Amino acid sequence: MSRAALLVLADGRFPAGGHAHSGGAEPAVKAGRIRDAQDLAAFCRGRLHTAGLTAAALAAAAALGLDPLRLDEAADARTPSPALRATARRLGRQMMRAARASWPSPELEALAAARPRGAHQPVVLGLAARSAGLGPEDAAHCVAYETVSGPATAVVRLLSLNPFDATAVLARLAPEMDEVARRAAEAARGGFGELPAASAPLLDITAEAHAAWPVRLFAS
Amino acid sequence: MSIRATARIHAVRTEGGATALPVLESAGPLALRRTRASGAGAKVTVVGAMSAPLGGDRLAIEAEVGAGARLAVDSAAATIALPGRDGERAHYDVRLTVGDDSELRWLPEQLISAYGSDLRMRTRIDLAPTARLVYREEQILGRYGEMPGTLSTRLTVHRDGRPLLDQELGYGPGAPGGWDGGAVLGGHRAVGQLLIVDPAFEEKEPEVRILSGTAVLTPLAGPAVLVTALAPDALLLRRLLDAVLRDEAG
Numbered sequence: 001m002s003r004a005a006l007l008v009l010a011d012g013r014f015p016a017g018g019h020a021h022s023g024g025a026e027p028a029v030k031a032g033r034i035r036d037a038q039d040l041a042a043f044c045r046g047r048l049h050t051a052g053l054t055a056a057a058l059a060a061a062a063a064l065g066l067d068p069l070r071l072d073e074a075a076d077a078r079t080p081s082p083a084l085r086a087t088a089r090r091l092g093r094q095m096m097r098a099a100r101a102s103w104p105s106p107e108l109e110a111l112a113a114a115r116p117r118g119a120h121q122p123v124v125l126g127l128a129a130r131s132a133g134l135g136p137e138d139a140a141h142c143v144a145y146e147t148v149s150g151p152a153t154a155v156v157r158l159l160s161l162n163p164f165d166a167t168a169v170l171a172r173l174a175p176e177m178d179e180v181a182r183r184a185a186e187a188a189r190g191g192f193g194e195l196p197a198a199s200a201p202l203l204d205i206t207a208e209a210h211a212a213w214p215v216r217l218f219a220s
Numbered sequence: 221m222s223i224r225a226t227a228r229i230h231a232v233r234t235e236g237g238a239t240a241l242p243v244l245e246s247a248g249p250l251a252l253r254r255t256r257a258s259g260a261g262a263k264v265t266v267v268g269a270m271s272a273p274l275g276g277d278r279l280a281i282e283a284e285v286g287a288g289a290r291l292a293v294d295s296a297a298a299t300i301a302l303p304g305r306d307g308e309r310a311h312y313d314v315r316l317t318v319g320d321d322s323e324l325r326w327l328p329e330q331l332i333s334a335y336g337s338d339l340r341m342r343t344r345i346d347l348a349p350t351a352r353l354v355y356r357e358e359q360i361l362g363r364y365g366e367m368p369g370t371l372s373t374r375l376t377v378h379r380d381g382r383p384l385l386d387q388e389l390g391y392g393p394g395a396p397g398g399w400d401g402g403a404v405l406g407g408h409r410a411v412g413q414l415l416i417v418d419p420a421f422e423e424k425e426p427e428v429r430i431l432s433g434t435a436v437l438t439p440l441a442g443p444a445v446l447v448t449a450l451a452p453d454a455l456l457l458r459r460l461l462d463a464v465l466r467d468e469a470g
Contacts (some may be wrong), residue, residue, distance in 0.1 A: 024403060031433070033402030046398025049390075076441035077383035080448060082428060085441065176397065197374065197386035198396075200404045201411060204448050208428050208436045 005132040008102065009125070010142045012153070016121075017094035018146060021087065022154030022218035023047060027206035029158045037165040040155050044148040044173060048180055050200035052147030054078050055122040056184035057195050059143045060136035062126025064188050068111045068119060075120035078197050081204045083211035085120075087220040093118030099128035107131065136188050140181035148173055154218055222276030222304060223248045229264055229281075233288035233322070238262075240289075249273075250281055261290025266328065268296070273312050275304020275338060280313040283326075287319040287348075295328040298360075301369055303336035314343040318351035327465075330358040330454050337369030338394055347379040353417040353444075356461060360454045361391055361409045368409070370394030375413065377444075384442045385415065408434065408450035410457040416468055417444040435460050 008014060025043065028034045034043050058075055062068050079085045096112050096119070108131055111119055118124075122143050129139035152166040187194045207220060225248025234240045239262040246252045249268055257263035266281070273279050285291045301310060318324045333339065347353060357375065361368030370392035377385040389411065391399050399405060421443035429437040435449035447464050451457035 028402040028406075031402075031406075033406050039402055042398050042401030043403045044398070046401040046403035049396035049398055050404060053396075054388075074383055074386070077377075077386045080385065080387070080440055080446045081436075081438050197376070197388040199387045199389060201389070201448050201450055202406050202434070203403050204438070205434055205436045205450065208438060209430050209433075212430075 002133055006134055006138050006142070009129060009132060009134070010145060012149065014098060015094075016098045017091055018150060019153070020219045021091070021150055022158070022220065023147065023150040024203040024206060024220070025151035025154045026158060026216060026218045027210040028202070029155065031206070033202075034155055034159065037161060037169055040152060040161065040166065041169045041172065044151055044169060045176065046200060047151065047203065048144060048147050048173065048176060050198040051203055052144050053180050053184055053196050053198045055147065056140040056143040056180055057187045058120065059122040059126035059129070059139040060185040060188035061195060062123045063129045063134065063136040063139035065130065066188070066192070068107070068123050068127055069114055070192065071123045072115060072119045074192065074195060075123060078199065079120070081207045083207045083220065084204065088120040088122075089118035091118075091121035092124040095121050095124040095128060099124065099131065103128060103131035105131035136185040137181055140184035140188075141177070144177040144180045144184070148177065158217065222274065222278070222308065224278045225250060226280040226282060227252055227266075229283040229291070229293070230286070231262055231284070231289040231291040232286040239291060248279065250279060257292060261292060261323065263292040263294070266293065266295040273299075273310035273339060274302050275310050276306065276308035277304070277310045279311070280315065282315045283324065284317045285319060285322045285324045288321045289319070290323045292325040293328065298329040298332050300332045300334055300363075301337040301339035301371065302334050303338070303369070307338070309338040309340055312339060312341045314341070316343070316345045318345070318347050318353055320348040320350045322348070323352040325354045327354065327356045330360045331371075332360045332363060333369040333371040333392060334363055335367045335369055339369065339371050341371070341373040343373070343375045345377040347377065347384070347417060349380040350419050351379075351417070352419070353415065354465070355415040356412070358410065358412040358454065358457055358461070359389070359391070361411070368392040377415065377417070379417065379442055384417070384444060385440055385446065387413070405450065408452060410451040410454050412447070412449040412451070412457045412461050414447040414449075414461045414464055415444060417442075419443055421445070431460060431464065437464060
């Protein structure tokens, strides 16, 4: 594997559109569920072990070469919120554009043709990792990291939280991100029947109301 | 001694169009009684599940609704997960199969996770393309004023062999970190799901309904809606789900 390719894919500046999304942090701030760095840590930890694990396993499975269309269907079944399904597909479409430019491959072309409006983002990311010569753990690490880095970055803007405190939250979660990525890749090796489906009720619930806000800082 | 027990229900449509129950097998603490149905079809009440499952128990209930049959299942009391003597995990598996043109209404009382308990509950539902389903699940974390036990649940629903809904929830001291934070429960102690699968939704896709600040009804990617609800307690949760049941399922 190429460690440098992993850095390119995981970089927040990789043009896949993730910066416009708070990962549910914006409604959580509005509802008073995130007021400080401690709340942010609990939010990120919960998101990592639920939606993060589930998405990381989908990405790892795509990186391993499991059928991306079946994975896309599995992602739909794991996303009861239509707002979050729409977000995942929009981000998947942007990830696809960046991935096809960066690491073109027949598998990416085939998925882009089969899902012109976008497949679920973790599935596209996993396939991008595969096209870049990366493995399932790499794809899972990317997803685990972006699961928590998105909310942490958003909360710096939403709460004027000290960026050093937000980064410290991420650094302290590093061992748990490693563990989630390891479990995700292990599950992916077990095939479709082993894929986790861990979910977070508040993320699913608040995504719908947030999508209907007339004015918001983040798309989701 | 821990218990291993599987209770079974098999509902079929009779020639006259009624629903018969050729299999109604109680097992261990899961006693099944045929009770009076409010509408067409048969009704079964699970009684006596009060003090189970205890740590180490492996309980299961299986229901199969044959083509054209209608079955409603409820329970006489809440199910309370309690600790066993040696801190072992308990397992509770529910397997439901619903055939073409048939209906299953699965509306048990709450599952209460008592302090010190450790329960893994798995529900697997397989639906034929024209099957209808009303399914409710409520998790109450701790008895009144009590800390919760460890509870993990998984609800996997397939329709026509394809995945429709797959959801895993984990709470309590043995769950992964962050379960009580602002992404997952945010301090709430009553969690509910109400799933309605109806082929009629294929013609007319239901719209999202915001039911409260912590409850929402959403259309799934298939012909189904799911209510995901959090509430401070069991009573408020039930009130919310009942209101949806009255509106949606008649």
